[in-house]
Amino acid sequence: MIILITTLVIAIVSILVGAGLVFTSKKFYVEVDPRQTLVRECLPGNNCGACGYAGCDALAGEIAMGNAPVNACPVGGNPVAAKIAEVMGTEAGEPVDRKIAFVRCKGSCEVTHNQGNYVGLHDCRSAALSGVNVTDCDYGCLGFGSCESVCPEQAIKVVNGVAVVNRMRCVGCGLCAKTCPRGLIEMIPEKKRVAVQCSNKDRGPDVKKVCSAGCIGCTLCVRQCENDAIHVAENLAHVDYDACIQCGKCVEKCPAKVITPPAGTGA
């Protein structure tokens, strides 16, 4: 008898539970915008978070709802924006220039010195917080590779004491730029190769004391430029990428050889 009752009760409970599940799945069905799935398929799927959302799925939801522009993915750039625009039935909007990380420091072990008196955690952010003078140069790359550890693409590496970007692998997410405690990494348009590879804001003689590859703020480059695209502020040259035509005249004249040459001329 008890066996019969048990079987019956279990059967009834199971049926009730099943019916409850069916009922709730119908009653509380959430409509997912079909475009969300299509947009998600267009996105690269790095889940790097560079767009400002939690990941590619979250961004796809926001784009489908119209809260985010179709070109919100900095990694995918224009091709992805065009594909998403097709799905959403809108214009791709202003084409965005793809950006690539650039380390504004040339301080490898040959040209400057690591003082070697920092013994804490092997991490740039900790080293910067510690207040210890890690490097001779107060502005240069600390070389502990915090950028290396956040890069989702293994596109940045500390080589010989200074971070170096692999331009082929960099997807332009900008995570390294946000991480660097010294703010050395700048996101610059992919096509612009002429950039000043130094961040030292000290006066020329002081720069020379700590690093033989630093910008001394001599303004020779400014005088060379025909497009008013390079300026010296706080003893440091900086290129205006909107105005720069990549002629490379400043590169030739720079006495410290701290400006990177334009594309097609090696390096």
Place this chain on the structure above:
Amino acid sequence: MKSLILIIISCALINNVVLNQFLGICSFLGVSNQLKASASLGGAVIFVITIASAVASLLYDFVLAPLGMDFMKTIIFILVIAALVQIVEMFLKKTSPGVYTALGIYLPLITTNCAVLGVALTNVQDGYNFVQCVLSGFGTALGYTLAIVLLASIRTRVHEEDLPAPLRGAPIVLIAAALMSIAFMGFSNLSL
């Protein structure tokens, strides 16, 4: 009233579900590597255990006990709790997407957490009535959240330390959990 508050305290601290009864260890060790994730999991556990113990109590009092089906309680509880979590998940997705995204993947994960079933079964064993069941479920889940958040905080600290090689990773986590368990034994001397 006093006895009800005592139920919460005793479930959360004295008979802590993880550190004293050793239930729910897998998620306790698995999810505690990040503070934020463990806090979300704790929230989801509070939510699920409270509801599950309420439903299990009703089911036991009105179906299982009158029919003399005490021996089937484990199977019925598993069935009902699993379905319940599914229903709650669908309900939340529709009514409050904010809570749904905050709990995220942890809500379905808890379905298989032994702590949930454990609470439902011990409640019945202790002969608690409905209100006592809900409170003891809530207290137990509170204890779970406390334990996992504490362990996650310890792990974030330990992660930054320069440990001897054999202790790195899982060993130091187990040692930390054991020390926490010993520390929580201190609560058993609490005179209430």
